Amino acid sequence: xYLIKTLMGDITKVTDVQAIVNAxxxxxxxxxxxxxxxxxxAGPELLAECRTLHGCETGEAKITKAYNLPCDYVxxxxxxxxxxxxxxEEELLAxxxxxxxxxxxxNGIRSIAFPSISTGVYSFPVELAAxxxxxxxxxxxxxxxxxxxxxxxxxFDTHTESVYEAEVDQLYKMI
Ligand code: APR
Numbered sequence: 001x002y003l004i005k006t007l008m009g010d011i012t013k014v015t016d017v018q019a020i021v022n023a024x025x026x027x028x029x030x031x032x033x034x035x036x037x038x039x040x041x042a043g044p045e046l047l048a049e050c051r052t053l054h055g056c057e058t059g060e061a062k063i064t065k066a067y068n069l070p071c072d073y074v075x076x077x078x079x080x081x082x083x084x085x086x087x088x089e090e091e092l093l094a095x096x097x098x099x100x101x102x103x104x105x106x107n108g109i110r111s112i113a114f115p116s117i118s119t120g121v122y123s124f125p126v127e128l129a130a131x132x133x134x135x136x137x138x139x140x141x142x143x144x145x146x147x148x149x150x151x152x153x154x155x156f157d158t159h160t161e162s163v164y165e166a167e168v169d170q171l172y173k174m175i
Contacts, residue, residue: 002141002148004134004171006164011154012041012069017111019073020066020154021100023118026078028056034115034156043068050076059095061103073109075100079118082125090132093118097136104148111150116160126163134167 030039061077080092118124155161
């Protein structure tokens with residue numbers, strides 16, 4: 001049986017997962033927010049490896065080593081920029097979570113931490129993003145029994161953490 005949970009903190013410091021997910025941009029060459037924090041913590045070798053990946057489409061995911069981070073892998077995914085919901089943003093955000101989970105499973109990873117993808121610079125509404133995130137991950141886990149032990153969201157502020165926690169609590173009320 002897997003565990004889905006949320007916590008407040010800095011995703012570059014979590015030590016209980018094999019992979020952390022980066023909310024990157026299409027270039028995969030770093031940026032601000034969680035992307036900047038991950039690159040700063042991992043060190044320059046992360047950028048060097050990212051350069052070999054030649055970017056990433058929105059909704060897709062690519063994997064690298066984690067270098068100086070306290071985990072083994074970084075899965076880079078590119079969330080949609082919110083534009084009122086008229087440009088497939090919901091579907092693309094769901095793709096980020098599905099493709100990150102699939103890439104992790106294909107690499108034998110059983111524990112993974114996500115940030116709140118797209119709800120910072122990319123302005124995706126947190127409540128809608130949390131619903132999409134938790135439901136997509138849960139559907140993936142139900143479709144691939146015994147593929148993961150732990151999936152957690154590491155949130156950076158109390159409002160975002162309370163929104164994701166409410167979604168996860170809802171899930172456990174349904175199971
Ligand atoms: N740990 C966990 N979460 C973090 C951290 C951190 N160290 N730093 C920021 N966050 C949170 C933000 O508070 C927000 O809730 O991650 C969430 C996603 O915000 P962004 O990092 O701005 O990501 P996103 O909205 O997906 O925008 C991606 O921003 O940094 C650039 O290169 C990145 O162009 C890309 C865009």
